Amino acid sequence: MTWQEFQLGTTVSKVTKKTALWKTDKGILEILENTLALPINVKDQLVGYVLRGEGRLLLDTIVETGEGAIGESVDRELNKSFLMLGTQEALQESLSSTNKEDFAKYGFNDQQEFKADAEDLLAQFSRHAHRKKFHCGETFSKGLGFIFAFPNGEDNLDVLIAKGPKLIFKTSDIVFVSNDDKVVLKGPQGVIASNNGKSVVIRNHSLHIHR
Numbered sequence: 601m602t603w604q605e606f607q608l609g610t611t612v613s614k615v616t617k618k619t620a621l622w623k624t625d626k627g628i629l630e631i632l633e634n635t636l637a638l639p640i641n642v643k644d645q646l647v648g649y650v651l652r653g654e655g656r657l658l659l660d661t662i663v664e665t666g667e668g669a670i671g672e673s674v675d676r677e678l679n680k681s682f683l684m685l686g687t688q689e690a691l692q693e694s695l696s697s698t699n700k701e702d703f704a705k706y707g708f709n710d711q712q713e714f715k716a717d718a719e720d721l722l723a724q725f726s727r728h729a730h731r732k733k734f735h736c737g738e739t740f741s742k743g744l745g746f747i748f749a750f751p752n753g754e755d756n757l758d759v760l761i762a763k764g765p766k767l768i769f770k771t772s773d774i775v776f777v778s779n780d781d782k783v784v785l786k787g788p789q790g791v792i793a794s795n796n797g798k799s800v801v802i803r804n805h806s807l808h809i810h811r
Contacts (some may be wrong), residue, residue: 605642605643606640606641606642606647606722606726607640607641607642608638608639608640608641608650608715608718608719608722609638609639609640609641611638611639612636612637612638612698612703612711612714612715613636613637613638613695613696613697613698614634614635614636614637614653614695614696614697614698614702615631615632615633615634615635615637615653615691615694615695616633616694616695616696617633617694618630618631618632618633619631619635619688619690619691619694620690621684621688621691621746621748622746622748622760622762624762624765624767626659626660626767626778627657627658627659627660627674627767628656628657628658629655629656629657629658629678629748629760630655630656631651631653631654631655631678632653632654632655634653634654634702634705635651635652635653635654635655636651636652636653636698636702636703636706636714637649637650637651637691637695638650638651638714638715638718640683640685640722646687646692647685647686647687648683648684648685648686648687648747649683649684649691650681650682650683650684650718650721650722651681651682651683651684652680652681652682652706652714652717652718653678653679653706654677654678654679655677655678655679656675656676656677656678657674657675657676657678657748657750657760658673658674658675659673659674659760659769659776660673661673661674661769661774661776661785663783663785663792663793663794663799664794664799665792665794665799665801665810666799666801666808666810667799667801667808667810670785670789670792670801671774671776671785671787671789671792674769676750678750680750680751681714681717681718681721681751682721682748682749682750682751683721683722683725683747683748683749684746684747684748685746685747685748686745686746686747688746698711721749721751724751724755724757725749725757728749728756728757728759745761745762745763745764746760746761746762746763747759747760747761748760748761748762752771752772756772758770758771758772765778765779765780766778766779767779773787773788774786774787774788775787781794781795781796782794782795782796783795789803790802790803790804791803798810798811
């Protein structure tokens with residue numbers, strides 16, 4: 601399976617209730633009622649959606665160190681189209697048909713305009729995935745994990761990858777990696793690593809180790 605095999609479906613649906621697409625002790629991604637949803641398929645198998653509506657991403661990207669808490673939490677409104685790879689029963693069960701007013705709410709004249717926007721996003725993601733050498737497997741089509749991609753206004757994408765306790769969040773400013781008690785943050789604050797109460801902080805050309 602390659603990223604080029606990903607194709608958009610033909611029918612746009614809408615979400616009938618507030619739905620958590622992803623939720624762990626590290627954060628939550630929720631979308632609200634009336635969010636538009638266009639399937640992403642590979643060989644007629646559902647592997648994800650392009651979504652457009654109102655939602656929110658909350659993510660704890662703070663690292664506890666011997667020097668105190670470093671970093672900032674992410675609190676982002678989701679009011680542009682974004683991509684989700686991975687299947688989620690609660691979302692699939694809450695979908696219903698759309699009408700012209702549903703598209704007008706988000707600035708589209710009709711279904712075709714939203715599909716064109718979704719095509720652009722999928723193409724952008726494919727280029728991003730190829731450039732970053734993302735490996736494309738079946739994990740995200742079998743309910744074992746998720747990839748979310750959010751346009752960041754710089755002709756680039758912020759990406760959240762989640763699989764069980766493993767989490768990667770990458771923007772133009774930071775890279776945050778978490779796996780249970782192991783956490784790494786790279787950003788304006790420097791490079792910070794923490795594991796079971798031990799931490800390493802590299803910033804301002806200095807190294808601090810806390811055991």
